[in-house]
Amino acid sequence: xxxxxxxxxxxxxxxxxxxxxxxxxxxxxxxxxxxxxxxxxxxxxxxxxxxxxxxxxxxxxxxxxxxxxxxxxxxxxxxxxxxxxxxxxxxxxxxxxxxxxxxxxxxxxxx
Amino acid sequence: xxxxxxxxxxxxxxxxxxxxxxxxxxxxxxxxxxxxxxxxxxxxxxxxxxxxxxxxxxxxxxxxxxxxxxxxxxxxxxxxxxxxxxxxxxxxxxxxxxxxxxxxxxxxxxxx
Numbered sequence: 686x687x688x689x690x691x692x693x694x695x696x697x698x699x700x701x702x703x704x705x706x707x708x709x710x711x712x713x714x715x716x717x718x719x720x721x722x723x724x725x726x727x728x729x730x731x732x733x734x735x736x737x738x739x740x741x742x743x744x745x746x747x748x749x750x751x752x753x754x755x756x757x758x759x760x761x762x763x764x765x766x767x768x769x770x771x772x773x774x775x776x777x778x779x780x781x782x783x784x785x786x787x788x789x790x791x792x793x794x795x796x
Numbered sequence: 797x798x799x800x801x802x803x804x805x806x807x808x809x810x811x812x813x814x815x816x817x818x819x820x821x822x823x824x825x826x827x828x829x830x831x832x833x834x835x836x837x838x839x840x841x842x843x844x845x846x847x848x849x850x851x852x853x854x855x856x857x858x859x860x861x862x863x864x865x866x867x868x869x870x871x872x873x874x875x876x877x878x879x880x881x882x883x884x885x886x887x888x889x890x891x892x893x894x895x896x897x898x899x900x901x902x903x904x905x906x907x908x
Binding site: 692693701709716717719726727728729730731734773777783786788790 | 895
């Protein structure tokens with residue numbers, strides 16, 4: 686089992702809809718969770734991070750943690766075509782001190 | 797401007813010809829790492845460094861070397877590149893291990 690898993694997609698949503706991206710992790714002791722956005726051919730850029738103590742909202746983006754089921758979600762409200770990218774989940778587990786990345790979910794927002 | 801700078805951005809080389817990809821950060825970060833990104837496999841860590849003269853293997857270190865003689869620089873060395881090292885490479889730095897990572901622009905390497 687991979688430490689961090691994401692559905693590769695592609696996930697397509699119409700403009701204005703809510704895009705929901707999920708990431709599951711295997712280490713129950715994981716402490717920090719990061720969401721990166723990566724446009725094709727570009728480097729990943731951080732858009733959200735949360736700790737094990739709660740959810741977070743930042744503009745159109747909300748990150749939610751479900752510790753019991755060991756997954757973290759990223760919700761993008763009012764999706765825009767400019768949100769079309771690959772979204773990478775990264776987790777700092779309790780045992781391995783470095784970040785472990787998922788393989789990413791490709792999101793396409795259709796005009 | 798806070799940034800991580802990699803060079804070159806694109807590189808085509810032949811099998812066996814030694815090459816170095818440079819990485820420099822201006823944020824005084826202690827932790828630096830190298831990743832390779834391949835379709836369907838996501839970001840895989842090659843090597844990391846927790847501080848000057850402290851380096852360690854990541855998940856896929858075979859065929860690579862690194863050094864950390866100065867805090868700001870963390871070059872990636874391929875002593876004898878092979879076609880299976882064709883990939884997109886990213887250097888990243890962070891304040892500490894497991895903290896938010898800042899990525900360089902990427903180096904697309906092709907080994908023929």
